[in-house]
Amino acid sequence: MSERSDQGDLLVVRGLVAGYGAAPVLHAVDLTVPAGTIAAVVGANGAGKTTLLRAISGMLRPLAGGVQLAGEDLRGTPVEQLVRRGMAHVPEGRGVIGELTVDENLRLGGLWRRDRADAARALDEVYQLFEPLARRRRHLGHQLSGGERQMLALGRALVGRPRLLLLDEPSLGLAPRVVARTMALLRQLRDRTGLTVLLVEQNVRSALSVADQGVVMALGRVVTTAPAADLRDDADLRHAYLGF
Amino acid sequence: MSATRAAAPPADGAVDPATPPDLPRRRGNTLLRHLAVVAVAGLVLVGMSYALEPFRNFQLATVAAYLCATAGLTVLTGLNGQLSLGHGALMATGAYTVAFCQTAFSDRGVTGLWLLPVSLVAAVAATVAVGAVVGVAAARLRGPYLAGVTLAVAVVVPALTVTFDGVFNGEQGLSVPVEPPPLALGPYFPYERWQLWVAGAATLLALLLLANLVRSRYGRMFRAVRDDEVAARLAGIHVARTQVIAFVVSAATAGLGGALLAVLAQSVSPGAFSLTLSLFLLMAVVIGGLGRLAGAVWGAVLLVALPDLSHALTEQLTLSPAAAQRLEGNLPLAIFGITLIVVMLVAPGGVQGLLSRLGRAVSARWRARRS
């Protein structure tokens, strides 16, 4: 594991093996995400996409291999320290805390920051970005609609001004219009703030429409890594792994 | 509903001696086997009653009395998943009933060998009645709520003896008149040996019934309810009724244990049935291994042996009388408390769990060598 990461690569995953119990779900996954780009991990159900994100953010302890963020090895870093390294993980099902209000959920995203003034500024920006949240500040998380929860989860991650955003199935259970808006927003964030995104999606079409790079996973391995545009056009690959 | 599961390890046939092994056995076989075990245990007890000095006989009789209670509690908590902190109070019910019966007999000048069994049966009946009331309430409660209610029972019931001291004679308690051993046994028959015979016989009978119960349809229902209430209900088991039955059975044995204790001590007082006793019983079944009748034996032995050991230990130390008394009274509690915590943290299967793991390892090696 002594390969040097390229200066331009924000996230480097090498030989990552992880799973639940003794049987690994991921078998030696390699993955590189250059800074300021969007990478989409696609693949069938059970390919290990969510496990990959959980292993990267340390919620699942890797059995072997390593993860580097901006050249720093993350091995042994406690999960709660990762936000301080610039990584935000929006988990599957989005993790909105239903018992807390919208405002409390959002503030939670910036509580770890020393720079209180900038945290407050980030909060204001998120409210400007997601108008509906500003109108529902005092509502509890579980009173929100699916689309609003999506905004809240994404907004809460952005309050921490992350360099790398891990997104697990953002399109799950959302109307196509809302999905399209979310994808457009990701692209906008990448272009405006240089945010790097690692996106895991079942919805291959919309994921590849926004991504720079596509990563195809099957049965816990990376099958192909290619520019997203190429994947969109490669009919054979689509048939073989993505089913459309 | 996984939350209702007991602390016992999953009922893997090989681990849990109370669980039937994979091969279906005929019920007659089980009964015969249990009868054989009980007969052997009875013979061993009689032999020991002649070999041991009187004080040890008395201690062994006390172990037998505690064993009734721990065996019942381990069935309730280990097999049925209901935690009771109130078994000390149930023992008190049995103990006071025996005191009332024996006093009534002796006041009327009735004598005979049959009196004691009648009093013991009355004690069990009274405890069954109380257990049914608590059990009906318990069947509606789960986890910490059940623990809280039974804790309240354990704290409140001893206090009642003071509230109604006209009946229970307050902190002083009552004496329990017990007849001497029958003359047929000879004029010099030691009283302690007689005590061991009485307590041993009653306890072996109770264990025989319990062992058959846990191997029966009811035992399987107890475990099914413990493991998954919803699944048990879908399988046609009446969950609440099963829980009440388990509580009543457990109460009956606790009542018998309390009655035996009262007969052995020839007195009852609320101090003997405090919350601490209930915690001791729980500790005994956890250390022995929840849900294992054999573990209940270990627990009962510990309940008698630890205070004895701590007495021996404090005698070794040179302390002022006051300090020695404090140490002697509290050392067993401290040891029990630490053991309870440590067992829960490192060996939730208890002593019997460790032993059966050891036994399986040995027999596996033996089999491997033979093949």
Add this chain to the structure above:
Amino acid sequence: MDRFVFLTLDGLSRGAVYAAFALALVLIWRAARVVNFAQGAMAVAAAYVAYSVSAATGSYWLGFLAALAAGLLFGAVVDRVVMRYVDHASPLNPVIVALGLVLLIQAVLGMVYGSEFRPAGTPFSREGFTVGGLALLSPYDLFVFAAVAVVVSALAWIFARTAVGLRMRAAAFAPEVSRLLGVNVGGMLTLGWALASGVGALAAMLVIPTELGLHPHAMDLVFVSAFTAAVVGGLDSPPGAVVGGLVVGLVLSYVSGYAGSDLTPLAVLVLLLAVLLVRPGGLFAPVAARRV
């Protein structure tokens, strides 16, 4: 009528203590889904610390502060050393471990201090003010009200208004998500245990002088009453615990005043059973209790 007024005031004073103790139970239940059956024993231990400090310095207030500090410390230690390592797969496990702690703590107290009752001092007189021949609240009762009010408001402020309170709530509701947001979930849990145990110590300091005195078992019945209070209010609701505490205090005061003080333990048991069988979620729960 005079008697009724007296019993009501006395019940409220007693209920304030139950409220504080019930609040401590609720805090741990919300944070860790554990009913801390060792809370009574831990609180008594803190009260013994106060006893020693007061005896050494001659100052009630130094002892009082020492009890609060010891309470906070005991809570943190119990969480860090014991509870953290308990397998929570079955809800029986933490209960059994807590009971082991009860045995251990009471045994250690018995070894160090013996099991005779020791007099516990009060900073204010327990003589009630008399108005027209009617004995009303004593200065000590007012102190109890004030102390409980301060603690309840302080806790409410911490949880509702401060960053650390937000972290504690988040950690309790969603530990995994909270870690991803940079919350030190283990630390918040320890803090919750410490706060609850500190409140328990305060309750013990307030209630022990009004009973027989300091004894390793001094809080056994108080624990049962406070558990009843927490159940009356619903284990999940801090405001419910406060109201429940006052209700239990009043009920016990009336029973003791009109039917005899010997009957109060029985009254607690009956009240607890009645509430659990009729409204298992507590009197203020809009929905059925979660079946645990």
